[in-house]
Amino acid sequence: MIIHVTHNDMDGAGCSILLKSVYKNIDTFYLNYDEVDDFILNNFVHYDRIIITDVSPGEELLKHLINRLEITLIDHHISSENLKSYDFTIHETGKSATKLTYEWLLSENKNVKKFHDLVKCINDYDLWLLQNKKSLKMNMLFTLFGIDRFVKRFLCNPSTAFAKEEKLLLELEEESQNKYFENSEKHIQVFTDKWGRTFGCIFAEKYNSELGNYLLQKMQLQYIFIINAQKRKISLRSIPTVSVNDIAEANNGGGHKNAAGFSTDYDFGMKDFLKKSGVLK
Numbered sequence: 001m002i003i004h005v006t007h008n009d010m011d012g013a014g015c016s017i018l019l020k021s022v023y024k025n026i027d028t029f030y031l032n033y034d035e036v037d038d039f040i041l042n043n044f045v046h047y048d049r050i051i052i053t054d055v056s057p058g059e060e061l062l063k064h065l066i067n068r069l070e071i072t073l074i075d076h077h078i079s080s081e082n083l084k085s086y087d088f089t090i091h092e093t094g095k096s097a098t099k100l101t102y103e104w105l106l107s108e109n110k111n112v113k114k115f116h117d118l119v120k121c122i123n124d125y126d127l128w129l130l131q132n133k134k135s136l137k138m139n140m141l142f143t144l145f146g147i148d149r150f151v152k153r154f155l156c157n158p159s160t161a162f163a164k165e166e167k168l169l170l171e172l173e174e175e176s177q178n179k180y181f182e183n184s185e186k187h188i189q190v191f192t193d194k195w196g197r198t199f200g201c202i203f204a205e206k207y208n209s210e211l212g213n214y215l216l217q218k219m220q221l222q223y224i225f226i227i228n229a230q231k232r233k234i235s236l237r238s239i240p241t242v243s244v245n246d247i248a249e250a251n252n253g254g255g256h257k258n259a260a261g262f263s264t265d266y267d268f269g270m271k272d273f274l275k276k277s278g279v280l281k
Helices: 010-022 033-046 059-065 078-083 097-107 113-126 135-156 164-184 208-218 245-250 270-276
Strands: 002-007 026-031 049-053 070-075 089-091 189-192 198-203 223-228 233-238 259-263
Touching: 002 010, 002 033, 010 026, 010 049, 010 097, 010 113, 010 135, 026 033, 033 049, 033 059, 033 259, 049 097, 059 070, 059 078, 070 078, 070 097, 078 089, 078 245, 089 097, 097 113, 113 135, 135 164, 135 208, 164 208, 198 208, 208 223, 208 233, 208 259, 233 245, 245 259
Parallel strands: 002 026, 002 049, 049 070, 070 089, 198 223
Antiparallel strands: 189 198, 223 233, 233 259
16 A cells, blocks of 8 residues: 655645546645644555655655655755755656656556646646746636645646636735735735845635735745735745745745745734733733
8 A cells, every 4th residue: 555645735635636537546745834744654554555745754854764665756946955865766856756757657658648748737827937828827726626626627637727616716826916906915915034035925715826916926035925814834935046945844844945835833913913902911
């Protein structure tokens, strides 16, 4: 039995689609970066093979897994470059994890060519190339469907052509997104960091990459914090010349130079607010 551990974004879902189409005896789990080590440590004993995509465990845990089960690690984040020396690791920063998984499965003579267009679409979005006209809408569909429905949809129908009902959903969501972006300009706060860089901070619960890109350009920022207070997740986006990956890694997160994130246990001033409201001492 195979345990598949992957990221909980569209790139992680793409890896899941590819692997589920090939392996029937596979259990997939979608995780944040900071959940990976504990989850694997608590669950690997029930399996004889592990495939890790779009996230990576700490090297000490990886050493612990060696000789205990078969390992395949596929990742493209800078933070996992130290794991490239292991012969079970596939690592390349210039490709999404979905594309790396696709190429690996092809090299293993697995029948995944039907997902070629989907792989191109996910790769374009995840690397923020935006050369594929469908990639932004594909991630919008992923957000609307959620991971499980998105995976099921493409396992049943690998085509990237949107069905009539999907087109309607996307049209309505695009209208909502545009209003959301315009409204966000009223609520962003702008700061200058200790290195003299201008950055923004905003509370938001969706459209992280698209919202970040919109505000970076509109407000002429160098980077931005997008805070999801409900999930206690922080997304970081930046212009090409500024790296935010180091901020994420310093907070036990990860990602890429211009798109990264981390989780937090901070309550964002809720107790202070309740004290000020007079309901707490």
